Amino acid sequence: MPAQNIIKSYLYQQYQDDLDLQAFVDAFNNLTQQYADWCNTINLPIYSTLSGLMLDWIGAGYYGFPRPSIGIASGAVYNIATYDVDTFGLATSEFVAASDDIYKRILTWKLYRGDGFSMDINWLKKRLKRFLIGVNGTTPIIDNTYEISVKVSKTNTINIVVNYPADAASVTLLIECMNSGFLDMPLQYTTVIVSA
Numbered sequence: 372m373p374a375q376n377i378i379k380s381y382l383y384q385q386y387q388d389d390l391d392l393q394a395f396v397d398a399f400n401n402l403t404q405q406y407a408d409w410c411n412t413i414n415l416p417i418y419s420t421l422s423g424l425m426l427d428w429i430g431a432g433y434y435g436f437p438r439p440s441i442g443i444a445s446g447a448v449y450n451i452a453t454y455d456v457d458t459f460g461l462a463t464s465e466f467v468a469a470s471d472d473i474y475k476r477i478l479t480w481k482l483y484r485g486d487g488f489s490m491d492i493n494w495l496k497k498r499l500k501r502f503l504i505g506v507n508g509t510t511p512i513i514d515n516t517y518e519i520s521v522k523v524s525k526t527n528t529i530n531i532v533v534n535y536p537a538d539a540a541s542v543t544l545l546i547e548c549m550n551s552g553f554l555d556m557p558l559q560y561t562t563v564i565v566s567a
Contacts, residue, residue, distance in 0.1 A: 377407050418478055419508040422471045430478055438474050439553050440466040473544060475508025480554050483510060490557060492521050499531065502554070503541045529560045534567035542566045 379400045386392050414420065418429050431437040469477070480502055486494045496516035504511055520532040531549075533542050548554050549564045556562050 375407075375411065377403050419475055426471055426474065430474060434478060434482060436478065436481060439469050439477065439551070441469050441473070441547060441551065472507050473548070476502050476505060476544075477548060477553050479505055479508040479510060485510065492523075495521055495529075495531075499533065499545065502545050502548075503533070503535055503538065523560070527560050529556070529562045531562065531564040532567050533564065539566070 377400070380396055380403075382389075382392055382396055415429055416433065418426060418434070421429055427438050480498060483498070483501065486497055493516075496519045497513050499519050499521075500513050500516045501510060504513075518533065518535045520534075522530045524530065533545065535542050543566070545554075546564050546566060549556075549562060
């Protein structure tokens with residue numbers, strides 16, 4: 372919990388008889404205490420309650436991760452020309468800023484420390500499930516991870532299969548964020564994620 376009171380500034384001994392300087396120091400201490408009280412009441416570090424520009428400010432300035440832009444391919448048509456002669460595929464892609472919900476889920480992925488610091492299969496499955504069901508970056512209690520399968524191959528590939536038909540949009544979002552590199556994974560592994 373943050374400190375409720377500031378450490379007050381004071382005048383040096385030789386200036387304590389000057390009433391104007393003492394009034395200035397008292398006003399400074401009062402204003403500083405008001406700033407401290409404001410910071411303690413707005414709960415800036417709790418990003419799951421913020422939105423819009425305030426969320427951008429805290430995500431980038433406080434946690435060091437700005438809002439990502441997600442690429443969306445529209446009108447993709449593949450195999451329209453012969454290989455090595457013309458373009459192999461034709462699509463227009465546009466980038467949109469991640470919504471507040473997606474941004475908060477990504478921040479929770481990066482910042483949640485409740486599972487510990489050692490990555491193992493159970494840690495990864497809980498993190499994946501938390502991303503799927505943690506709307507607006509919340510951290511629900513996870514008692515099972517039956518719908519997520521994780522298998523590590525001998526070639527340092529993590530194969531993830533997600534079977535979560537209750538919310539197919541969240542699964543698509545998870546795959547998109549994982550493939551875009553927004554969700555941190557161990558560097559020595561290649562991650563392949565698919566939906567069942």
